[in-house]
Amino acid sequence: MGNVTTLDRSGTDIEALMARIGADARAAADVLAMADPQAKSQALVAAADAIDAGGADILAANRTDLEAARTGGLSAALIDRLELNEDRIAAITDALKAIAAMDDPIGTVIAEWERPNGLRIERVRTPLGVIGIIFESRPNVTADAGALCLKSGNAAILRGGSDSFHSSRAIHACLVEGLASVGLPQTAIQLVPTTDRAAVGQMLTGLSGNIDVIVPRGGRSLVERIEAEARVPVFAHLEGIVHIYVDKSADPQMAADIVVNAKMRRTSICGAAETVLVHRDAVATHLPVIAEALARAGCKIRGDATVVANVPAATTATEADWGREFLDAIIAIRVVDDLDEALEHIRAHHSHHTDAIVAEDAATVARFFAELDSAILMHNASTQFADGGEFGMGAEIGIATGKLHARGPVGVNELTSYKYLVHGNGQIRP
Amino acid sequence: MGNVTTLDRSGTDIEALMARIGADARAAADVLAMADPQAKSQALVAAADAIDAGGADILAANRTDLEAARTGGLSAALIDRLELNEDRIAAITDALKAIAAMDDPIGTVIAEWERPNGLRIERVRTPLGVIGIIFESRPNVTADAGALCLKSGNAAILRGGSDSFHSSRAIHACLVEGLASVGLPQTAIQLVPTTDRAAVGQMLTGLSGNIDVIVPRGGRSLVERIEAEARVPVFAHLEGIVHIYVDKSADPQMAADIVVNAKMRRTSICGAAETVLVHRDAVATHLPVIAEALARAGCKIRGDATVVANVPAATTATEADWGREFLDAIIAIRVVDDLDEALEHIRAHHSHHTDAIVAEDAATVARFFAELDSAILMHNASTQFADGGEFGMGAEIGIATGKLHARGPVGVNELTSYKYLVHGNGQIRP
Numbered sequence: 001m002g003n004v005t006t007l008d009r010s011g012t013d014i015e016a017l018m019a020r021i022g023a024d025a026r027a028a029a030d031v032l033a034m035a036d037p038q039a040k041s042q043a044l045v046a047a048a049d050a051i052d053a054g055g056a057d058i059l060a061a062n063r064t065d066l067e068a069a070r071t072g073g074l075s076a077a078l079i080d081r082l083e084l085n086e087d088r089i090a091a092i093t094d095a096l097k098a099i100a101a102m103d104d105p106i107g108t109v110i111a112e113w114e115r116p117n118g119l120r121i122e123r124v125r126t127p128l129g130v131i132g133i134i135f136e137s138r139p140n141v142t143a144d145a146g147a148l149c150l151k152s153g154n155a156a157i158l159r160g161g162s163d164s165f166h167s168s169r170a171i172h173a174c175l176v177e178g179l180a181s182v183g184l185p186q187t188a189i190q191l192v193p194t195t196d197r198a199a200v201g202q203m204l205t206g207l208s209g210n211i212d213v214i215v216p217r218g219g220r221s222l223v224e225r226i227e228a229e230a231r232v233p234v235f236a237h238l239e240g241i242v243h244i245y246v247d248k249s250a251d252p253q254m255a256a257d258i259v260v261n262a263k264m265r266r267t268s269i270c271g272a273a274e275t276v277l278v279h280r281d282a283v284a285t286h287l288p289v290i291a292e293a294l295a296r297a298g299c300k301i302r303g304d305a306t307v308v309a310n311v312p313a314a315t316t317a318t319e320a321d322w323g324r325e326f327l328d329a330i331i332a333i334r335v336v337d338d339l340d341e342a343l344e345h346i347r348a349h350h351s352h353h354t355d356a357i358v359a360e361d362a363a364t365v366a367r368f369f370a371e372l373d374s375a376i377l378m379h380n381a382s383t384q385f386a387d388g389g390e391f392g393m394g395a396e397i398g399i400a401t402g403k404l405h406a407r408g409p410v411g412v413n414e415l416t417s418y419k420y421l422v423h424g425n426g427q428i429r430p
Numbered sequence: 431m432g433n434v435t436t437l438d439r440s441g442t443d444i445e446a447l448m449a450r451i452g453a454d455a456r457a458a459a460d461v462l463a464m465a466d467p468q469a470k471s472q473a474l475v476a477a478a479d480a481i482d483a484g485g486a487d488i489l490a491a492n493r494t495d496l497e498a499a500r501t502g503g504l505s506a507a508l509i510d511r512l513e514l515n516e517d518r519i520a521a522i523t524d525a526l527k528a529i530a531a532m533d534d535p536i537g538t539v540i541a542e543w544e545r546p547n548g549l550r551i552e553r554v555r556t557p558l559g560v561i562g563i564i565f566e567s568r569p570n571v572t573a574d575a576g577a578l579c580l581k582s583g584n585a586a587i588l589r590g591g592s593d594s595f596h597s598s599r600a601i602h603a604c605l606v607e608g609l610a611s612v613g614l615p616q617t618a619i620q621l622v623p624t625t626d627r628a629a630v631g632q633m634l635t636g637l638s639g640n641i642d643v644i645v646p647r648g649g650r651s652l653v654e655r656i657e658a659e660a661r662v663p664v665f666a667h668l669e670g671i672v673h674i675y676v677d678k679s680a681d682p683q684m685a686a687d688i689v690v691n692a693k694m695r696r697t698s699i700c701g702a703a704e705t706v707l708v709h710r711d712a713v714a715t716h717l718p719v720i721a722e723a724l725a726r727a728g729c730k731i732r733g734d735a736t737v738v739a740n741v742p743a744a745t746t747a748t749e750a751d752w753g754r755e756f757l758d759a760i761i762a763i764r765v766v767d768d769l770d771e772a773l774e775h776i777r778a779h780h781s782h783h784t785d786a787i788v789a790e791d792a793a794t795v796a797r798f799f800a801e802l803d804s805a806i807l808m809h810n811a812s813t814q815f816a817d818g819g820e821f822g823m824g825a826e827i828g829i830a831t832g833k834l835h836a837r838g839p840v841g842v843n844e845l846t847s848y849k850y851l852v853h854g855n856g857q858i859r860p
Contacts, residue, residue, distance in 0.1 A: 034801060107800075115822055119811055126803060128833050212833060233663060233834050254856040261858035369851050370537075371464060373556060381549055381854025390859065391850070392545055403558050403642060403847035404663050405835040417833035420821070421799050424811025426684040428691035429820065 014198040021157055022207030024187040025130040029155035031185050033127050037104035039182045044100035044147050047178025048093040051143070054174055055089050061170035062139065069163055077268065077327075082137045082164055092143045092171070095395055099147040102394050105412050106153040120423040125416040127153030128212045132203045133397070134159045134226060135217035139167035145217070146175050146189040148397050152415035155188050157211065159203060161218075162195035169193075206232035215397055215410070220325075235406060237398040239325045240270035240353035242383045245342040245368065246290065247359035248281035254380060255286055255358040256293040261382040262356065263331050264297045270399055271354055271386035274325055275332045277342045283310055283335055291333075299329045306335040323349030339364055343371055350374060352401045354386040375401055375408040444628040451587055452637030454617040455560040459585035461615050463557050467534035469612045474530035474577050477608025478523040481573070484604055485519050491600035492569065499593055507698065507757075512567045512594055522573045522601070525825055529577045532824050535842050536583040550853040555846040557583030558642050562633045563827070564589045564656060565647035569597035575647070576605050576619040578827050582845035585618050587641065589633060591648075592625035599623075636662035645840070647828055650755075665836060667828040669755045670700030670783035672813045675772040675798065676720065677789035678711035684810060685716055685788040686723040689761075691812040692786065694727045698757050700829055701784055701816035705752060705762045707772045713740055713765055721763075729759045736765040753779030769794055773801055780804060782831045784816040805831055805838040 032040075051058065062084040069079050111123040131154045133145045142158055149156035160168040172191040179186050192199045203211060204226065214234045216226040227234050244262060246255045262273035278287050283306060291311040294301060301307070302317035314333070321332045322345070336342045346355055356378035357368040365379050376386050376399075388396025388409030396409040406414035462470075481488065492514040499509050541553040561584045563575045572588055579586035590598040602621040609616050622629045633641060634656065644664045646656040657664050674692060676685045692703035708717050713736060721741040724731060731737070732747035744763070751762045752775070766772045776785055786808035787798040795809050806816045806829075818826025818839030826839040836844035 033803065113822065115820070119815060119820075121821060123838075126833070251856070257856065257858055265859055373463065374849060376850045376852060378852045379854055381852055381857040382859050384859040385549060385852065385854075385857065390545070390549075391551060392543065403556070407847055408850045417837055419804060420806045420838045422806065422808045422811055422815065424809055424815075426681070426687065427811040427815065428687055429695055429812050429814040 014194065014196055015202060017194070018192070018199055018202035018207055021190050021192065022130070022210030025155040025157050025190060025207075026210045028185040028188040029127065029129050029153075032150070032153045032155055032188055033106070035153065035184060037106070039184055040104065040150055040153075041100040043150065043178040043182045043184050044096045045178070046181040047143070047147070047175045048096040048100070050174035050177040051089060051093050051096070051171065054170070055086065058089060058167065058170040058174075059084060061166040064166045065139075065164055074163065078137055078163070082139065082167070084139060084167060088140065092140050095140070095144055096147050099151050099395055099412070102151060102412060104151065105416050110418055117427050118425060119427055122421040122423070123418050124421055125413070126419050128415060128417050130155045130157065130211050131415065132157045132159070132211040132214045132232075133217060134200055134203065134214060134222070135161065136219065136222065137161040137163040139164040139171055141217055142168040142171045142191065143175065144395055145215070145397055146172070148395055148412055148415060150179075150188060152412040154415055155190075157190050157192065157203065159192040159200060165195050201229070204230045204232070217398055233405075234402075235398070235400050235410060236402040237270075238351045238353065238401040240272065240383075240386070240399070241275075241323050241325055241349060241351040242271060242273045242353060242386075243275045243277060243346045243350055243355045244273050244383065245277045245336075245339070245346070245355075245357045245359075246279065246282060246286055247339070247357060247361060247364050248279040248286075249361035249364060250282065250286060250358040251360060252282075252286040252289045256290045258356070258358055258380070258382050259290050259331075260293045260297050260299070262384055263294065263299055264329060265382070265384050267329055268327050269384065271384045272327070273331065273356075273383050275322060275334065275349065277334050277336045277345055278307075279339075279342075280306075280335050280337050287311065287333075287335075294331060297329075299331055301331055301333055303333045304335060307333045339367060343368070346372060353399060354378065354383045356381065356383045375399065444624065444626055445632060447624070448622070448629055448632035448637055451620050451622065452560070452640030455585040455587050455620060455637075456640045458615040458618040459557065459559050462580070462583045462585055462618055463536070465583065465614060467536070469614055470534065470580055470583075471530040473580065473608040473612045473614050474526050475608070476611040477573070477577070477605045478526040478530070480604035480607040481519060481523050481526070481601065484600070485516065488519060488597065488600040488604075489514060491596040494596045495569075495594055504593065508567060508593070512569065512597070514569060514597060518570065522570050525570075525574055526577050529581050529825055529842070532581060532842060534581065535846050540848055547857050548855060549857055552851040552853070553848050554851060555843070556849050558845060558847050560585045560587065560641050561845065562587045562589070562641040562644045562662075563647060564630060564633065564644060564652070565591060566649065566652065567591040567593040569594040569601060571647055572598040572601045572621065573605065574825055575645070575827055576602070578825055578842055578845060580609075580618060582842040584845055585620075587620050587622065587633065589622040589630060595625050631659070634660045634662070645827055663835075664832075665828070665830050665840060666832040667700075668781045668783065668831040670702065670816070670829070671705075671753050671755055671779060671781040672701060672703045672783060672816075673705045673707060673776045673780055673785045674703050674813065675707045675766075675769070675776070675785075675787045675789075676709065676712060676716055677769070677787060677791060677794050678709040678716075679791035679794060680712065680716060680788040681790060682712075682716040682719045686720045688786070688788055688810070688812050689720050690723045690727050690729070692814055693724070693729055693761050694759060695812070695814050697759055699814065701814045702757070703761065703786075703813050704754060704756055705764065705779065707764050707766045707775055708737075709769075709772075710736075710765050710767050717741065717763075717765075724761060727759075729761055731761055731763055733763045734765060737763045769797060773798070776802060783829060784808065784813045786811065786813045805829065
């Protein structure tokens with residue numbers, strides 16, 4: 001991607017293209033803000049139907065992407081993210097229908113109160129406007145992100161990874177078909193029709209005020225570059241450097257079950273655990289149970305000296321292994337003297353995403369909850385529940401690790417703002 | 431203020447000073463996040479007592495500022511904003527005590543629900559961290575902003591206008607006395623101890639991640655410069671280009687009462703009305719009542735051709751008078767054909783702050799509320815109610831006109847973020 005100056009050099013064609021996309025998005029957003037909730041839902045159902053009907057075309061487009069990816073020597077993990085099949089297409093249409101079926105957030109009264117002078121004040125949800133989503137190679141993000149923006153009354157400008165360009169374009173065509181079928185602007189969900197990286201640089205300038213917020217979906221380097229270069233607000237979604245602290249008061253079997261699930265259910269998601277901290281008084285009682293369960297599940301252990309001395313299969317962790325997102329069947333385990341040392345370690349290494357404690361002692365849990373400032377803190381539960389769907393919020397556009405506007409899972413409500421409606425009957429201020 | 435490059439030239443001393451202030455603020459914020467609510471309240475009450483006891487010193491400091499302002503030829507309006515007297519000092523201590531008496535937001539459960547798998551999810555308020563406030567010459571902002579940040583568990587870095595430097599410093603000393611009296615970090619509320627504008631440039635860089643959000647309090651040029659230059663999020667508080675639409679269904683006397691109050695109660699606040707749009711069918715019935723009431727109150731009228739033809743005292747408005755913040759006893763009046771023309775005019779000229787409709791027809795009001803996206807929309811009430819206190823939110827740090835995080839009056843709740851606490855009993859994800 002390079003820096004903004006480099007990007008700007010790549011010419012006025014991209015600049016003109018992106019300026020038009022921005023202006024079209026703003027015009028569409030003005031229509032969407034007042035769109036009939038039913039029309040938005042019907043557009044999403046129609047898009048799902050179009051994806052069902054056009055499955056063969058989407059798979060053909062995906063094969064084009066996959067061939068280029070294999071030729072280009074992409075890793076097996078990235079090719080797995082990129083690959084579509086009938087099941088994955090069904091998952092995309094299911095998600096569209098689920099978002100269609102959700103309550104419409106726009107116009108919802110969030111709060112309402114009356115003043116002594118008779119003024120009645122309502123706070124009602126409004127769209128943010130235009131949301132720019134910059135994502136990597138997962139083609140399903142095209143549908144998920146577009147649908148969440150539409151449901152929340154926002155226009156979307158999607159910029160997918162070049163690896164999934166054809167797949168995203170085929171899915172996007174179905175979204176446009178859905179919009180057209182109910183008479184909503186076809187520019188409500190736009191896909192940047194070029195893989196030229198200058199387009200990203202243009203989006204980060206805000207397109208002359210025509211992008212209200214940028215949502216990056218991807219690895220750390222993508223998110224950090226975007227945060228550094230963006231001239232518009234960014235909902236930061238940093239990686240999950242997820243810690244689990246196993247207290248001496250923990251149930252050993254529960255600790256083992258939670259650690260194995262938190263690491264191994266899926267190792268590639270942001271809620272996957274990376275580091276386990278075990279209380280020193282639990283080394284004899286808990287550590288063997290946890291280590292054996294991890295080994296049985298096929299997980300490698302990198303530990304500190306105490307762990308290596310107690311777990312035959314463990315290798316020695318390097319300094320770089322603390323706070324590292326393995327995204328693989330590898331976990332780091334360290335023994336700590338007490339809760340304070342655990343908190344200190346977590347503060348030094350976490351990404352403010354999700355951290356968990358396994359403990360039965362209520363005072364210890366209360367301190368863990370009060371003294372850590374992660375977007376999500378879990379007690380006696382797997383960190384893989386860090387997910388908008390699991391929270392009951394429906395689909396999510398990601399897990400925000402910043403503190404402004406939205407934090408944790410970002411669903412349709414989190415993609416809204418609000419305005420105040422004040423109802424009077426002639427009040428003037430003394 | 432100049433641009434960032436210019437500011438950076440002014441040397442490493444300011445850079446080192448501001449780096450230290452940032453680091454101290456971050457350390458204080460970590461303490462404040464877990465501070466006892468009672469300690470925070472007591473600090474504010476003690477600060478109010480210190481201001482009471484030190485009133486003579488504050489007035490002496492204020493006289494120094496006033497002399498410099500008069501010598502420097504500051505306008506009467508600015509000198510009025512700068513001037514303190516016993517009543518204004520009493521208002522400052524009253525505000526401190528009112529903020530002290532408010533409920534503490536931190537740790538409040540905003541929402542709570544249970545999932546079918548037994549997970550109990552709480553969303554609880556947390557502080558934002560470190561808030562930088564850049565303000566102009568009103569010395570009371572020192573106390574208000576510092577107190578709101580403390581109450582919401584945030585550390586504050588205050589950078590006041592050079593005109594009020596001595597007054598702010600005297601008030602700030604009392605805030606520090608309050609903090610010290612309860613053992614809270616004296617760096618919880620810091621005042622930048624220099625009028626060198628390079629300090630502002632440093633704050634806008636975010637002080638190496640040690641400022642989480644900037645709140646500008648001042649005129650349009652200050653806010654626009656800060657938004658353009660800041661590398662950290664800004665709660666934009668643009669000026670209020672406030673419109674009132676008088677529909678043909680309005681009660682004429684109510685319309686006149688509201689317009690006069692909205693313009694003339696105080697002409698210098700952001701909720702003061704600047705433009706009135708009158709439905710063409712109300713020219714004969716409503717316009718004379720409104721115009722006469724304005725004239726009686728001492729307000730000058732600048733109108734379009736129809737207004738000038740119907741109101742003897744009116745002069746012709748120039749194009750620049752539409753969307754102009756007069757901050758004075760001058761109002762612009764235009765006749766519109768219908769609601770659509772009114773909405774079009776408002777969209778072209780407002781600042782998304784506050785706009786009002788006077789009407790009895792419910793369908794017209796509903797359209798006005800649905801189709802405009804101002805932070806605050808009023809029906810049959812004076813726009814001078816656009817105020818956190820009048821909304822029942824206690825004191826405010828300003829009225830946000832952006833759409834992200836906080837919109838409308840920004841009180842203590844709006845200066846917070848949240849985190850999720852998830853309570854389980856061994857749940858693992860299937």
